[in-house]
Amino acid sequence: MRKNKRNTLIGFEKIKKTYVTGPVKYQALRGIDFKIKEGEFVAIIGHSGSGKSTIMNIMGALDSPTSGKYFLKGKNISHYNQDELAEIRNKEIGFVFQSFNLLPRTTVLKNVERPLLYAGYTKEKREKRAMKMLKTVGLADKATNLSNHISVGQIQRVAIARALVMNPSILLADEPTGNLDTKTAHEVMKFLVDLNKKGSTIILITHEDDIAAFAKRVIKITDGLIESSNYKLKTARFIKE
Amino acid sequence: MIDIEELIILALEQLRSNVARTVLTMLGIIIGIGSVITIMSLGDGSTQSIIDQISKFGTNVLTVSPGKAGRGPGSSGGIFGTLVEKDAQAVSELANIEAVSSVVSGQATLVNDDQSVSSSVAGVEYAYAQIQSLEFSEGSFLTESNINSMTRNVVLGDNLIEDLFGEEALVVGKKLRIDGKTFKIVGVIKDSGSVVVPLPTAQKLLFGQDHLSSISIRVIDIEVMDNTLAQVENLLLERHGISNPDDADFYLTSPQQMIETVGNMTGTLTAALSGIAAISLLVGGIGIMNIMLVTVTERTKDIGLLKAIGAKRKDILAQFLIESLVLTLAGGIIGVIIGGALTYFASSALGIPFIVGLKSILLAVGVSVGIGILFGYYPAKKAAELNPIDALRYE
Known part of the structure; x- marks a missing residue:
């Protein structure tokens, strides 16, 4: 398909992040360089404390690096302010978190509509696009259910629908299967694999090798540095290329 | 660009999810607005009743009396015969x-x-x-x-x-x-x-x-x-x-003067009583601020999530501000209705005309909106300024 002429979507250049809590300084990232191209399915793995969550926060425009450059679609966004980052999150990034993905006491449809609300879409367009996304994830019949009245597997699928509703450049999944049983976890992962086949760029943050096995490439982080940007898992790759 | 209508719907959803708390929070505003409306309306009613009585004598009648104004006739001995x-x-x-x-x-x-x-x-x-x-x-x-x-x-x-x-x-x-x-x-x-x-x-x-x-x-x-x-x-x-x-050694009185005097007297009294009632509005406002702060803390994770999916500071600020506005405005409207009903019963018991002026209703609604903004701003600002990562991690 587009394999030959893929553009670089994400570029990390010498990204460092230091947290300062009173007198204590903690260097979470000590100089990270990597590139992710359009259409990739990358897993970022590492033990807790390795710095993978910090990478995900910076990549997801939730946080800014202490130093270094973060290029998103060729633009250096490492010094954007809170509202500029909010706009990036809204338009370019779709999040799926481990838990607490949906607003409670709100319908499934309204949850999926939210990013469109912040992007300034009219009510009509919001409903139409959110409904279309719910059909894509196979949950159109749950649209009017309250978000706390559906199963955990369904919650993650709704979260994916919401993550994709703005047609973002990246789908950023942070331990998306952490709260699911193996069977449901695999279903969700297969769903992500299918999305990737249709062209979505997916970045997965996980500490589980068998979940990382669903990705095409694995970046391993150890102690705030990249151990390998094409790590070979001991578990068999899920996808046969 | 902010869709106010949607934010109002979301605010109503939120307030409906905890009816008991919503009602208790509004109570301060309801009581405050209700008593201000009752006092102002009864003041207007009694003024009107006195004016009606004075006007019965004809509004173009002047009276000259002996003595000095404010002291009445005969207040200083021989002045009676002037x-x-x-x-x-x-x-x-x-x-x-x-x-x-x-x-x-x-x-x-x-x-x-x-x-x-x-x-x-x-x-x-x-x-x-x-x-x-x-x-x-x-x-x-x-x-x-x-x-x-x-x-x-x-x-x-x-x-x-x-x-x-x-x-x-x-x-x-x-x-x-x-x-x-x-x-x-x-x-x-x-x-x-x-x-x-x-x-x-x-x-x-x-x-x-x-x-x-x-x-x-x-x-x-x-x-x-x-x-x-x-x-x-x-x-x-x-x-x-x-x-x-x-x-x-004489003074003149006209019905206009008397009406003005009565108007001033009841006006001052009404203002003083309304001022006292307004204190309960202040207390109500503080109650609203308190509950909004609790709400912001409770919904820290929601706020983190909303920020992650692209809510800007102004979006969060608007959402919480509208929530407190809906709360105070609804309280104000209920207060006007209850105040109106109290005025109706009180004025028929006292035999004075039933007047609930547009002025007092607009004032009450304006004050409710003012309280909503004044006491809702700080919690909303606090919510808007939350760091998305901290908010998402909040337990």
Whole structure:
């Protein structure tokens, strides 16, 4: 398909992040360089404390690096302010978190509509696009259910629908299967694999090798540095290329 | 770009999810607005009721009384005798005067058989009926010759009839003793408690005084009221040989002045009471701020999530501000309704007109909105400034 002429979507250049809590300084990232191209399915793995969550926060425009450059679609966004980052999150990034993905006491449809609300879409367009996304994830019949009245597997699928509703450049999944049983976890992962086949760029943050096995490439982080940007898992790759 | 309508729907959803808390939070505003509305409306109602009573005497009637304004007649000894009939005659020759009557009045005891009533009795001239727009339910006013020939005729206000003669009695032609002298009743005045006799009869027979208790003046038109009031004042100052108006030995009152005085008095009272009621609004506002702060803390994770999917600071600020606005506005509207109902019952119990002015409703709604913004801003700002990562991680 587009394999030959893929553009670089994400570029990390010498990204460092230091947290300062009173007198204590903690260097979470000590100089990270990597590139992710359009259409990739990358897993970022590492033990807790390795710095993978910090990478995900910076990549997801939730946080800014202490130093270094973060290029998103060729633009250096490492010094954007809170509202500029909010706009990036809204338009370019779709999040799926481990838990607490949906607003409670709100319908499934309204949850999926939210990013469109912040992007300034009219009510009509919001409903139409959110409904279309719910059909894509196979949950159109749950649209009017309250978000706390559906199963955990369904919650993650709704979260994916919401993550994709703005047609973002990246789908950023942070331990998306952490709260699911193996069977449901695999279903969700297969769903992500299918999305990737249709062209979505997916970045997965996980500490589980068998979940990382669903990705095409694995970046391993150890102690705030990249151990390998094409790590070979001991578990068999899920996808046969 | 912010979709206010959607934010209102979201706010209502949020408030509906915890009805008990919502109602308790609104209670402060409901009580505050309710009592302000009740006090203001009852104030308006009682002012109106007094104004109605004053207006019944006619709005273009001036009264000259002896003594100093604010102290009343006779407050300093000999000053009682400063108005004479010649003053009244002189006034009647001024421009724009429709009618003038000298009045001599005093307390007297009215007796019919074994019934007796103590009342003020006024000796007047013929023009008095026209000046005061007297209406008669029975008989008619004293005739001009009645008055001039010092007859012992009397007209009575209908309010006195029942006490003296019993219910619904026809009294014209009947006799009545005033301070022991026998009078003949010739007329009954509608809606009144006055007792009116010929001027010379009051001067010579009843009270033994020639100087006047007051001069009643009807001006041809309300438009020239102020002007005429000044003319009357100047004329009397000149006649009494007084150069400084502050030393005047008489004072003028017009219904407008009385209405203004009453208006000022009830206005001040209403403002003071409303001020006290407003304190409960302040307390209500603080309650709202308190609950909004709790809400922000409770929903820290929601806020983190919303920020992650692209909510800017202004989006979060608007959402929480609208939530507190919906809370206070709903409280304000319920307060207006409850205040209106209380006013309705209170005013019918007190016998004053039921008035809930648009002004007080708009004020109440405005104040509610103001409280919503004032006390909702800090919590909303706090929510808007949350760091998305910290908020997402919050447990």
